[in-house]
Amino acid sequence: MASTPSALVLGAGIMGLSVAWGLARRGFAVRVVEQDAVPNPRGASVDHHRLIRHAYGAQAGYMRMVDPAYAAWDQVWRDINEVLHIPTGVLAVSGSASGWLGESRATLAADGLAFTDLTAAEVAARFPIFTEAGIGAAFHMDAGGVLLAERIVAALARHLAARGVVFERARAVAVDAARASLRLADGGERSADQLVVAAGPWAPRLLPGALAPRVVASRQILVLLEPPAQHREAWSRAPMLLDLAEDGGFYAVPPVAGTPLKIGDHRFSRTGDPEADSRDATPAEAEEILAFARPRLRDMAGYRVIGARACYYDVEDRERFVVEPIAPRCLVMSGFTGHGFKFAPVLGLAVAAALADPAVLSGLPAWAAGESRPAPGLLAALESLAA
Numbered sequence: 001m002a003s004t005p006s007a008l009v010l011g012a013g014i015m016g017l018s019v020a021w022g023l024a025r026r027g028f029a030v031r032v033v034e035q036d037a038v039p040n041p042r043g044a045s046v047d048h049h050r051l052i053r054h055a056y057g058a059q060a061g062y063m064r065m066v067d068p069a070y071a072a073w074d075q076v077w078r079d080i081n082e083v084l085h086i087p088t089g090v091l092a093v094s095g096s097a098s099g100w101l102g103e104s105r106a107t108l109a110a111d112g113l114a115f116t117d118l119t120a121a122e123v124a125a126r127f128p129i130f131t132e133a134g135i136g137a138a139f140h141m142d143a144g145g146v147l148l149a150e151r152i153v154a155a156l157a158r159h160l161a162a163r164g165v166v167f168e169r170a171r172a173v174a175v176d177a178a179r180a181s182l183r184l185a186d187g188g189e190r191s192a193d194q195l196v197v198a199a200g201p202w203a204p205r206l207l208p209g210a211l212a213p214r215v216v217a218s219r220q221i222l223v224l225l226e227p228p229a230q231h232r233e234a235w236s237r238a239p240m241l242l243d244l245a246e247d248g249g250f251y252a253v254p255p256v257a258g259t260p261l262k263i264g265d266h267r268f269s270r271t272g273d274p275e276a277d278s279r280d281a282t283p284a285e286a287e288e289i290l291a292f293a294r295p296r297l298r299d300m301a302g303y304r305v306i307g308a309r310a311c312y313y314d315v316e317d318r319e320r321f322v323v324e325p326i327a328p329r330c331l332v333m334s335g336f337t338g339h340g341f342k343f344a345p346v347l348g349l350a351v352a353a354a355l356a357d358p359a360v361l362s363g364l365p366a367w368a369a370g371e372s373r374p375a376p377g378l379l380a381a382l383e384s385l386a387a
């Protein structure tokens with residue numbers, strides 16, 4: 001009788017948990033090594049929300065990965081017995097019809113995905129919480145929404161523990177990819193048939209040869225707001241806002257399911273140390289984001305700043321995910337930049353399929369990098385797993 005295959009996963013952010021989920025569903029015995037508590041407020045996966053949307057500039061590969069991502073989330077909801085996604089739709093605005101907004105329109109239209117163009121006046125009339133200042137082009141899409149990130153991480157970890165996945169709180173100080181093993185800070189060693197390193201913004205330092213300088217940690221700032229009383233009802237029905245500007249722009253996540261309104265930055269700082277640095281944002285860092293939002297949010301003076309914090313993620317230069325074998329029994333998942341969360345379950349299912357079948361593995365890196373459609377083996381694996 002064949003013995004149960006085993007897997008070791010480093011990191012219990014959404015990527016590590018998702019790959020553990022995919023592997024457990026395939027019958028692997030899985031151990032997850034995580035240095036912090038789960039959910040980990042120092043990790044890239046944890047605050048109230050993350051967005052899922054099809055608009056992806058010219059990156060057709062990631063746009064096409066969104067429907068499979070939704071199918072994988074549906075499987076997560078079935079497994080955790082709870083739906084932690086709030087549909088909101090998407091409003092994208094920009095100073096001009098070129099650039100990211102224009103590329104998104106063209107890429108969406110080429111694949112027949114539905115959106116509605118809006119003039120500046122139509123934006124302000126339909127969503128009076130926003131001004132029409134400086135809007136040269138805009139569109140609205142019904143599809144898209146908010147994933148309740150912290151609650152998802154907590155629920156998935158609970159589900160996995162109940163399913164027999166072992167969680168070990170320990171810090172890995174070295175990765176031996178060839179032996180699929182981790183050396184722990186207390187001198188212990190853990191190994192398995194397969195090792196997956198999903199260490200978020202800590203990964204480039206842990207695997208400098210495989211990742212640096214391709215992937216760097218990046219400190220990003222978020223500001224939490226409470227809308228003024230007269231706009232609260234409109235915000236409860238508001239779409240996510242993607243406000244693109246030449247010099248960066250900002251995004252706004254509506255205050256859904258008891259969460260605060262959140263605004264953040266489209267630019268990457270490409271600086272900072274996720275291990276050493278504080279997660280408190282300085283007043284100057286918060287002000288940079290508020291300055292982007294001020295012209296767009298009507299009656300901005302009436303918004304109360306609840307708080308501001310820093311978060312780290314792992315930026316790949318072209319925002320392409322790095323999901324690659326670095327040794328015959330070791331695979332790394334990195335470079336998720338500011339857009340990986342929505343794809344975690346579909347990537348987790350894909351990695352699990354690839355570790356069980358070398359034919360699937362060969363097409364995985366290019367698909368995960370948004371550069372190709374899934375190879376037939378991967379497609380079949382995703383369809384059967386999410387069925």
Ligand SMILES: Cc1cc2nc3c(=O)[nH]c(=O)nc-3n(C[C@H](O)[C@H](O)[C@H](O)COP(=O)(O)OP(=O)(O)OC[C@H]3O[C@@H](n4cnc5c(N)ncnc54)[C@H](O)[C@@H]3O)c2cc1C
Nearest residue numbers: 011013014015035043044045051172200336339340341342
């Ligand atoms: C502010 C912000 C906004 C974002 N918005 C979106 C969005 O709207 N939509 C979207 O799809 N994505 C978004 N993202 C991106 C997404 O959240 C990340 O791509 C994703 O969460 C990365 O998950 P991860 O598991 O790789 O990393 P993490 O969540 O950081 O998990 C890595 C884990 O590994 C552990 N670890 C690291 N090194 C070690 C070690 N040596 N020993 C033991 N444990 C270790 C860490 O403690 C950590 O818990 C956003 C990210 C941020 C920060």
